[in-house]
Amino acid sequence: MYKILEKKQLSDGVHQYKIEADLIANKCQPGQFVIIRLDEEGERIPLTIADFDRDAGTITLIVQQVGNTTKRMAEMLQGDSILDVAGPLGNPSDIKFYGTVVCIGGGIGVAPVYPIARALKQAGNYVVSIIGARNADLLIMEQEMTDISDELYVTTDDGSKGVKGIVTVPLHNMIGSKREINYVMAIGPVVMMRGVAEVTRPYNIHTVVSLNPIMVDGTGMCGGCRVKIANENKFACVDGPEFDAHKVDFEGLMIRQRMYQDQERGQQCGGNCKCQNH
């Protein structure tokens, strides 16, 4: 059992959990994830390790409520326990000195970008961060990102905070002003990651995205997380989750993410929830 030591709400439907998991905290690196199962009847879902504290033996998860399991998790309280937390899974991010790096997080994607951006900063990079959300209320971790970035841009779809528009706007501007960019890391909804890939592609800027296909085991055993990378199937859980954005088949990824949409919808939320998947 893995105890929830702290829980707090970050925005509408997004919660942060600090969880007791000393073995994982001891080992994990930025870019890795865990697979959790809430109870005996639960399904296995992957969640990125958004932060960790090796001394305290804790990991932090930031979870957006989108369906059955994430909703049930949102109902859990401080002091409750999660039955299974397995990890750390996936390959760590390639942290080294690149020069100027741009770290882009969209929506809940800011959470997994944070430990990577922090590690890139510690590796001596000049870190430009771009974080975006649909509106100001949904923006998360602005303070944390400010603390570890040399420059920070905020975008909202409705202009309620920062630049009006999507995260690619500041990126475009930087490229337009001929600033040298050595590395781009983008995590968020698939359409956003595809958008970033299209912006950097013509300039050959090394761009990495972290993919989130549907997973079961997370150990390479089921093949459910397969994604075409440069026309070859890779298993995101063991070969990724980070891949060269310019080689990813984003259309295929989006189609496969919808595999259980009807079933999950009928089964769980009856269409009355706030999940963006209807």
Place this chain on the structure above:
Amino acid sequence: MPKSLKHKMPEQTPQDRRNNFNEVALGYDETTARAEADRCLQCANPFCRQGCPVNVNIPAFIKHIKNGDFEEAISEIKTKNSLPAVCGRVCPQENQCEKFCILGKKNEPVAIGRLERFAADYARGNKKKSESSAQDKTMGEQIGKVAVIGSGPAGLTVAGDLALLGYKVTVFEALHAAGGVLMYGIPEFRLPKDIVQHEINELRNLGVDIAVNSIIGRTFTIDELLNEQGYDAVFIGTGAGLPNFLNIPGENYNGVYAANEFLTRSNLMQAYKKNATTPIYKGDKVAVIGAGNVAMDAARTALRLGASNVYIVYRRSEQEMPARAEEIHHAREEGVEFKLLTNPVRILGNEKGWVEGLECVKMELGEADLSGRRKPVEVKNSNFVLEVDSVIIAIGQGPNPLIQYTTPGLEVNKHGNINTDEQGITSKPGVFAGGDIVTGAATVISAMGAGRKAAESIHKYIQDKKKID
């Protein structure tokens, strides 16, 4: 019942069973078991034992059954085979013990597998003495500490054997449940999960610790286990878990599964149950590619999830099908249709990305290949489309590379299987391996046989080391 034939084992009727996940074969009762045991000729030089990868004393345990000494029967089996309830159900007996039975020359061989199952089920139903005596043996001082990676039949065998010798054993399992393929792969209707859990609980009773959610290579590395955590030796029994794909167009359409994913969702995650939280896509017309045990299990699971047509698509012919004879027979009875000498070339999908069909080409048998099987060759212009809304790929699994990548000094072959000698000794001191990770996908009993040998090697290694120290 003529003496020339095996006693039939009661089964659910095909009509009933294709609508439920309960066990298909129901097992012998005492009278039938004793009558079947009576068919055994008690050969002085029993050939059946040569066919058993763990060398169970078959005539001896059968004699006990004949005499009604069922507890003696199970004690006899358990000296060689720690998972008889499992093996009695899933071993390919027709290629092993029963193949060599002298009765089989003219008539049907003795139903050794069914008798093994009977003895194991009897013992489970009637708390037996063999267990408690086994427990006593572990009460003494612990003579060393061993880490076992993977809780499939290979790992469980090593854990059981070494615990009996007095070692402190911890089994590390990546998934949330122990049992390996026995839990995630083989369906409930063939191997009830409470039987597997019963066997695993017996190991716990012997003092074996089972640490789930522990991915070796990630949570810990083998070097950490040996150098930092004080394990004297490590056994790797991580199986053949990495599913192969066909590399034909359309494999990523929705509705296409690797059999491992389909079976894991249904078995381990129990998606076949009504209110399961884990979803599974239930095709109406399902093509399963391959003809091994994995393919039969996927096909029969698809039927039970409500498919109206299930096809086995296999590029070779009837004789080459690698599945157990009984599974092929059961699948046929339940209505699975066999498209033999048929090779898939392309999966067709609609504009929304869902499977609509499987394009195949007919095959014919040509010259014999290296494996001695006649090689299938395409019949020109014989392409046709099988209308299906789901395709399940069951063409084999390879080794998971995680341990190889994170363990310097561990030699593997070109396929990524770990190199060992006959005794399960790897290139890295203190590290042993066995089961599917060494041989490639094989059988439960061969994994157990390899586990037994490795346990002997580990025992010897640790005791020799202690002498030098």
